[in-house]
Amino acid sequence: MGSHLTYIQQGHGGPLIYDFTDTNCPYCHVMYSSEKRLINEGRLTVRYVPVAMIEPSSMSEAVYLLQAKSPAMELSHIERIIGDNMDNKNHAMLPHATHVFDRPSTRDMATIREIELNNGFLREINVDQLPDIIYQQRGGHLGLVSGLISAGRLTVILSKIARAPDAYMKNAHNRVAPVLMGENDE
Numbered sequence: 740m741g742s743h744l745t746y747i748q749q750g751h752g753g754p755l756i757y758d759f760t761d762t763n764c765p766y767c768h769v770m771y772s773s774e775k776r777l778i779n780e781g782r783l784t785v786r787y788v789p790v791a792m793i794e795p796s797s798m799s800e801a802v803y804l805l806q807a808k809s810p811a812m813e814l815s816h817i818e819r820i821i822g823d824n825m826d827n828k829n830h831a832m833l834p835h836a837t838h839v840f841d842r843p844s845t846r847d848m849a850t851i852r853e854i855e856l857n858n859g860f861l862r863e864i865n866v867d868q869l870p871d872i873i874y875q876q877r878g879g880h881l882g883l884v885s886g887l888i889s890a891g892r893l894t895v896i897l898s899k900i901a902r903a904p905d906a907y908m909k910n911a912h913n914r915v916a917p918v919l920m921g922e923n924d925e
Contacts, residue, residue: 744860745853746788747810749774752781754900759861759871762800762817763793766887767870771818773890783897787814790857792869802850874900 746757758774760767777783789804791797807813861871864883872884876899884896 743856744786744788745805745857746786747804747814748784748786749811749814750778750781750784753777753783754874754897755784755786756897756900757786757788757873759788759790759857759866759869759873761790761793761797761869762804763797764869768818768821769887770870770872770893772822773893775815775818776890777893777897788857788860789854790861790869791854792858792861798851798854801854802847805850805853806846872896876900 744757756774758767758770760771771787774783774785778785789801791801804810804813804817861867866883866885868886870885870887872888874882874896876882882896882899884892888896
């Protein structure tokens with residue numbers, strides 16, 4: 740299943756992580772801000788895996804992102820708007836989906852199936868909160884960090900990551916192990 744994840748990649752340097760994110764998850768936006776700084780510094784590559792779990796609008800928003808002319812640019816644009824409005828506590832100005840699926844097109848249905856596969860992957864590994872980061876540890880197993888973590892903890896995790904080849908995510912649901920962060924990991 741893991742080899743069929745649909746994602747939006749940002750960055751081409753440093754360790755590779757998969758970040759499962761829902762546009763309606765406030766903690767996902769906070770994680771994006773922490774990750775973006777590291778991406779811009781060339782210290783991180785993130786594959787954002789859109790899921791639709793939190794609100795009914797999550798699916799149409801994820802479809803919109805994946806169908807954009809440049810999904811990576813659109814993700815950055817939306818996150819910039821969301822981040823600014825969250826920082827200013829201006830929640831009324833947060834973007835919301837405008838596309839309703841009364842009669843989804845064939846293209847919409849194909850994208851919905853991709854997002855449903857992403858959702859199914861999280862169900863298979865018994866994850867029910869967001870954000871979630873999956874990465875390959877140096878020992879070869881996949882690590883899982885579920886929920887919001889600080890920028891400091893993210894940096895500690897990055898120091899423990901091996902570069903993960905794409906093929907490694909194949910059948911990843913059989914090898915994902917949660918990572919427990921101790922007090923002194925920050």
